[in-house]
Amino acid sequence: MSLSTHNLSVGYHDKAIVKQVDLSIPEGKIIALLGPNGCGKSTLLKAMARILSPMEGQVHWQGKNLHGISSKKLAQQLALLPQTQPIPEGIKVKDLVAYGRSPYTGFWGRINRDDQVIIDNVMTETGIIELADQLVSELSGGQRQRVWLAMTLAQDTPYLLLDEPTTYMDLSHQVELMHLLRKLNLQGKTIVTVLHDINQAARYCDYLIVMKQGEIVTQGMPESVLTETMLKDVFSLNAQIHQDPIAQTPMCVVE
Amino acid sequence: MATRSLPILLLTLLGLLLANLMFGAVSIPFKQILDGLQIGSEHYFTVHEYRLPRTILAMLVGAMMALAGALVQGVIRNPLASPDVLGVSHGAGLAAVFYMSFFPNADISWLPAVALVGSLMAALMLWWLCGQHSSTIKMAITGVALAALYASCIDFLMLVKPLEINNALLWLTGSLWGRGWNQLSMLLPWLLLMPFALWLAKPLNLIHLGDDSAISLGIKANKLRLASLAIAVGLTASCVAICGPIGFLGLVAPHLTRKLVGGRHQILLPSTMLVGAILLLLADLAARTIDPPIELPAGIMTAIIGAPYFLWLLLRTK
The missing domain is CATH 3.40.50.300 (P-loop containing nucleotide triphosphate hydrolases)
Incomplete structure (x- = not known):
């Protein structure tokens, strides 16, 4: 491990x-x-x-x-996406995502072609490519969360x-x-x-x-962990476990 | 936007450098400025001995104070922070006044070192009172209170030691009056701090994202904070030792620059030095030309613009 x-x-x-x-x-x-x-x-x-x-x-x-x-x-x-992030002032989405490449760049933080490919890739995957030139501070909470996720993914x-x-x-x-x-x-x-x-x-x-x-x-x-006793002990919840009709995974329904 | 701002700032700086050489109590036409650099010319004294060193000094001090402000704002992540708001400038000032009034015959070239000790002590005092995890507002307010305390200590010293009062009073308002080649040569070794500050551009970008993200991206957050603050204290102390505390420059210049070129420190740090130089050249030019031959201290000019700006920032911060 x-x-x-x-x-x-x-x-x-x-x-x-x-x-x-x-x-x-x-x-x-x-x-x-x-x-x-x-x-x-x-x-x-x-x-x-x-x-x-x-x-x-x-x-x-x-x-x-x-x-x-x-x-x-x-x-x-190892890359971490923290729970809360400050809202950086004067930083564009593409710049923030590019910061994810920092562990690979030199002292001045220059982005090379390989880095750029990765950055474009993660922006596409997270659906923020059309926000690239906007300021992070002007986005909605959900959009911002995806931008931070993209930065974490850019760390590759x-x-x-x-x-x-x-x-x-x-x-x-x-x-x-x-x-x-x-x-x-x-x-x-x-x-x-x-x-x-x-x-x-x-x-x-x-x-x-x-x-x-x-x-x-x-x-x-999930099948072995998600039990009615566990939900009662850990979350103090009275709940039943059913099977998700689509994914066939266990699913809890609160009583 | 960033790429367009830089040439404009550079041109503005060049224009102001020239204006500072041309205008003052006597205006000297552009053609005669170059002649003024030659020994024996009619304007040699005014241009070469008086205006040229003072202009260069205003440019360098403006750049250094703005850079110090950008470093402090960078690691404290607070637009309200700057060496003068945090009391570091007045700490340097107090140490210097103490030195001048108790050792009136001492060597003036020790002043930067004395100011450095003063600003270090002020920085430690703030750190001790606020701790590492305090809110930015608490830090700004504590800093302002400490700065006021140091200022009153300075006033007290000048009352008990009235003989040196003229000298110190002029120095304290933050002025470039009477500064020449000697002061400039005292400042030069401190310019070495600039490349070190630029070296921090990349990690400063990342600390802006919060400690958690910065560490996850491979930055040693505490070391970076210490290095930035140490460089900022050094830059502030050397400037204060030569010109006295020139208020609000370290606060306003980086903030204004962030609006112009954005928050990436690779472009922010060099640009803020240009903006700082421009602001102080402008302040000194105004100070010398508003009511010649009487001069106002440049520090008063920066305070007239800076204090309302600070209030506006404070009111905007929730």
């Missing part, structure tokens, strides 16, 4: 949010991190993206401590860490995004994503990791 945590505790201001977690991210899959608000899923994701330093334990990338690897090298392997890493990528998106764009993740996964990318919508996770992800109060409660295929 390329990405794993070992007895990892991490949090803010000396308070551990994620507690002694051992986790191996299965390679080549789409993995959803699920759990109620404040359970530590974003914190775990940030620790795996080396945004937060562990208080205890380690995160390993290919068997080595994440914090011992050169930041530029690691940026060619084998691993993608996404923190609630569907935020601000209308339903059709959410579905488009999940299909895009499927497509990227078929190209060989491993994708770890925090999601709120359990049914979306069950339908589009191969593997679910469920967290509660900083610990991993259960993990595995």
